Amino acid sequence: MAAAPPTTSEKWSSDSHQYLAVEYDDTFLVYFRPSGETHFLNFLSYGMVHAVSSGPLSEEEILARMRTDFSLTAEELPETLVATTLSELDQAGLITALDAGT
Amino acid sequence: MQKSALKQIVGIAPLPEKVMDRIELVRNADANHILGQMASANTSDVSDRLHDIFRNALLRAGHDHIMLQFEINRLEHALSGTGIEPVVLKGGAYVARGKKAAGGRRVSDLDILVAEDELEEVETRLKEAGWSPDEATDNEYDQAYYREHMHELPPLRHAKRGTIIDVHHRLLPKTARSNVDVALMQQSAMRIAENPVRTFDDVDMFVHSAVHVFADGAIDTPARSLVELYLLYIELSSDDALRLKTRAKAVGAIKAVSTALWAIDEFFDEDNALALSNEALAEKPNFILRWAIATKTLERPSAPLAKLLLYIRSHYLRMPLRLLVPHLARKAVAWRPTTKKPIELPFP
Amino acid sequence: MSAPSNVASYDRRDLRAALRNGSFTLHLGPFSHLVSGASEPLLDFLSDTYRDYSVELTPSDVTDVLLRLEAPNILRRFIRRQITPNPGFKVPAVPLPLSMSPLAFEMGLNLSVALKCCRFINVHAGVVADKDGAIVMSAASGGGKSTLTAALLQHGYRLFSDEFALLGLDQPLLHPYPRPISLKQETIPVVRDMVGDNWISKVVTGTPKGDIAYYRARASDLAQDKTSAKAKLVLFPKFEKGVRPIARQLNPAEAIMRLVPASTNYSLLGEPAFHAITGLLKNIRAYEITYGSTIDSLRLVEQITDQKLV
Numbered sequence: 001m002a003a004a005p006p007t008t009s010e011k012w013s014s015d016s017h018q019y020l021a022v023e024y025d026d027t028f029l030v031y032f033r034p035s036g037e038t039h040f041l042n043f044l045s046y047g048m049v050h051a052v053s054s055g056p057l058s059e060e061e062i063l064a065r066m067r068t069d070f071s072l073t074a075e076e077l078p079e080t081l082v083a084t085t086l087s088e089l090d091q092a093g094l095i096t097a098l099d100a101g102t
Numbered sequence: 103m104q105k106s107a108l109k110q111i112v113g114i115a116p117l118p119e120k121v122m123d124r125i126e127l128v129r130n131a132d133a134n135h136i137l138g139q140m141a142s143a144n145t146s147d148v149s150d151r152l153h154d155i156f157r158n159a160l161l162r163a164g165h166d167h168i169m170l171q172f173e174i175n176r177l178e179h180a181l182s183g184t185g186i187e188p189v190v191l192k193g194g195a196y197v198a199r200g201k202k203a204a205g206g207r208r209v210s211d212l213d214i215l216v217a218e219d220e221l222e223e224v225e226t227r228l229k230e231a232g233w234s235p236d237e238a239t240d241n242e243y244d245q246a247y248y249r250e251h252m253h254e255l256p257p258l259r260h261a262k263r264g265t266i267i268d269v270h271h272r273l274l275p276k277t278a279r280s281n282v283d284v285a286l287m288q289q290s291a292m293r294i295a296e297n298p299v300r301t302f303d304d305v306d307m308f309v310h311s312a313v314h315v316f317a318d319g320a321i322d323t324p325a326r327s328l329v330e331l332y333l334l335y336i337e338l339s340s341d342d343a344l345r346l347k348t349r350a351k352a353v354g355a356i357k358a359v360s361t362a363l364w365a366i367d368e369f370f371d372e373d374n375a376l377a378l379s380n381e382a383l384a385e386k387p388n389f390i391l392r393w394a395i396a397t398k399t400l401e402r403p404s405a406p407l408a409k410l411l412l413y414i415r416s417h418y419l420r421m422p423l424r425l426l427v428p429h430l431a432r433k434a435v436a437w438r439p440t441t442k443k444p445i446e447l448p449f450p
Numbered sequence: 451m452s453a454p455s456n457v458a459s460y461d462r463r464d465l466r467a468a469l470r471n472g473s474f475t476l477h478l479g480p481f482s483h484l485v486s487g488a489s490e491p492l493l494d495f496l497s498d499t500y501r502d503y504s505v506e507l508t509p510s511d512v513t514d515v516l517l518r519l520e521a522p523n524i525l526r527r528f529i530r531r532q533i534t535p536n537p538g539f540k541v542p543a544v545p546l547p548l549s550m551s552p553l554a555f556e557m558g559l560n561l562s563v564a565l566k567c568c569r570f571i572n573v574h575a576g577v578v579a580d581k582d583g584a585i586v587m588s589a590a591s592g593g594g595k596s597t598l599t600a601a602l603l604q605h606g607y608r609l610f611s612d613e614f615a616l617l618g619l620d621q622p623l624l625h626p627y628p629r630p631i632s633l634k635q636e637t638i639p640v641v642r643d644m645v646g647d648n649w650i651s652k653v654v655t656g657t658p659k660g661d662i663a664y665y666r667a668r669a670s671d672l673a674q675d676k677t678s679a680k681a682k683l684v685l686f687p688k689f690e691k692g693v694r695p696i697a698r699q700l701n702p703a704e705a706i707m708r709l710v711p712a713s714t715n716y717s718l719l720g721e722p723a724f725h726a727i728t729g730l731l732k733n734i735r736a737y738e739i740t741y742g743s744t745i746d747s748l749r750l751v752e753q754i755t756d757q758k759l760v
Contacts, residue, residue, distance in 0.1 A: 020721070020724060022728045024701050024702045024703035025701055025703075027701060027703040027704075028703075029703055029706060029724075029728060031720075031724035033168075033721065034168075034171065034172050034175060035168070035169075035172040036165065036168040036169060036717070036720040036721075037717070038710065038716075038717075038723075038724055040703060040707055091232070091262070093172065093175065093176065093179075121508075121509050121510065121511060121512070122473070122509070124512050125484065125509065125512050125513065125516070128512055128516075129516055129538060132538060133538060149511050149512070151482065151511040151512050151513070151514075152511070152512050154480075154514065154569055155512060155514060157569055158514075158566065158567060158568050158569060161569070161718065161719060162568060162718060164720070165717075165718045165719070165720060168720060
């Protein structure tokens with residue numbers, strides 16, 4: 001459960017200086033400096049962290065980006081999967097929500 | 103422990119020459135959870151092997167500090183949008199402010215202070231963000247005890263990270279005989295960078311540490327507490343040191359602060375601290391208290407008696423007699439199966 | 451202060467006195483250990499299983515490990531004598547009868563290294579090495595790791611450790627810590643047949659873990675206890691009775707996912723640990739091997755290494 005329920009105006013971002021990633025086939029071993037934790041991310045989770053590192057994106061934009069980048073159909077990558085993954089990444093601290101206003 | 107040991111640990115006296123004495127000092131520092139502080143303070147004249155041992159301690163502390171900074175980050179995350187600006191206390195504050203007292207210090211829990219009327223919202227937000235009552239205190243008696251008589255919510259543990267947060271709304275229990283003006287201290291707390299999380303200023307950090315050690319605790323970790331007070335003290339500017347007395351008076355912590363200053367002189371030969379203590383208080387802290395602190399810190403053979411005395415004193419300071427007996431009785435049952443009944447000794 | 455010398459070169463009387471004074475200092479690999487608590491069963495064990503280990507009777511410097519073997523209470527110092535390891539922090543150790551002093555000694559050292567020494571990433575794993583590099587073997591208890599370690603020692607490998615893979619933080623190298631190999635229950639006769647009776651300690655019977663004996667480390671392995679090595683292979687051995695031998699290659703990420711929980715301090719060590727563990731798996735392969743006999747396990751290791759898969 002995320003602390004603050006996501007709002008539609010919310011954008012997500014990450015800071016690529018805060019993590020180290022090593023790729024093994026389609027799995028990523030990611031060290032997150034602020035928490036000192038090592039995470040194992042699949043290509044999709046890592047893809048999302050990486051996508052928002054070059055500029056904030058909304059959930060909708062992330063969804064579209066992931067479908068294009070990994071050639072996935074709406075059926076293969078439903079909205080709910082992206083929403084759940086974002087919430088998990090948020091909990092781990094790997095991505096941060098920015099309000100559109102700020 | 104030798105009286106000189108504390109000075110060696112904080113690096114103001116040379117380490118023992120004899121190997122066995124050095125080993126004993128390291129053993130003592132480790133047992134008193136101040137090996138990391140010793141490592142931070144003693145950076146020269148260290149053999150390779152001692153350097154290795156120090157490195158172990160510093161690596162552990164380094165981990166704690168990262169963990170703690172992240173917990174502060176998660177706390178901000180959980181409270182975002184509420185306008186609540188909690189004050190991080192103790193170890194958390196030292197780490198966040200990069201104080202000398204943080205060097206090599208192990209930190210396990212995050213302690214925060216909020217206003218009493220913010221308590222409910224903080225608890226709700228923390229629970230939404232994955233914290234829940236710690237198993238050890240998740241029973242009716244402890245929950246009620248914390249809420250009614252203590253100065254904090256029952257400890258909350260994060261389900262995924264396993265870390266503990268203690269949310270206080272006072273610095274001493276509601277039922278304590280003396281109390282400090284926490285609102286006054288909260289007013290002058292300062293933000294860490296642009297974040298909503300705050301810490302006390304240097305003077306109040308010292309005041310709070312003194313209160314924590316001498317007006318609250320049973321001085322369970324005397325060596326560690328004294329090292330902490332010393333490290334906070336030596337980082338005070340001379341203006342801050344002069345401000346201590348007025349500030350301690352204003353917030354109602356003059357006894358604790360004078361005792362702390364007395365102890366800093368007693369164990370670290372800081373003459374200025376003694377002068378300040380003498381000036382603040384007409385007389386030294388009472389004889390029994392001084393004896394008990396020294397005995398327990400130096401682990402003299404009469405330490406068990408001193409410990410008992412301090413334990414009773416801490417409960418005496420924390421709550422009126424009405425409450426003292428049932429709680430001690432309960433602890434006696436839960437913790438010390440050999441103690442048959444609550445201890446009956448005259449209070450110091 | 452005397453220079454370190456092997457246990458066999460000292461008088462039993464002097465060893466006893468040093469243990470009694472708490473000045474007995476064992477040097478092994480990257481660690482030094484100060485031990486106190488004399489007992490005849492421990493002296494018997496040391497003069498047999500530790501005969502080739504390097505010891506000082508007075509420490510020449512501070513030590514990594516401070517282990518006290520002591521009675522759990524005053525009564526047990528005299529009547530039905532008991533002993534418990536005290537490594538300087540609280541441990542869930544059960545008091546043992548004095549005859550099990552060797553076990554208390556081994557347990558105490560293991561706890562100290564596992565929980566106190568964090569200059570290395572400690573992974574609960576066996577490690578052996580030849581000139582090409584080290585094989586790291588991580589297995590659940592009863593996975594046949596000790597038997598496989600013992601077997602590889604008969605085939606040109608030297609012992610690093612059967613319990614602790616010590617991975618350097620600055621460079622991803624493995625460091626030897628060749629303590630005796632602890633053998634439990636049915637592995638005792640298997641290893642005894644393999645290496646000969648002379649190498650196996652007296653069996654300690656009726657311990658909380660059943661029968662326990664120790665396979666002594668060779669003097670040649672002890673002589674190289676400062677020579678670190680790069681890893682060449684990571685194995686997850688699994689012993690299953692009657693199973694057809696099979697090797698399954700693992701994604702390095704999966705191997706790391708299995709090594710991390712087997713480490714007592716990975717999460718404590720942060721970024722350097724991340725670099726070290728990814729460095730360990732760089733350019734080498736990891737396999738899960740399943741087998742039903744020692745011969746099968748050796749053959750699998752040989753196939754994997756011979757096919758130059760590593």
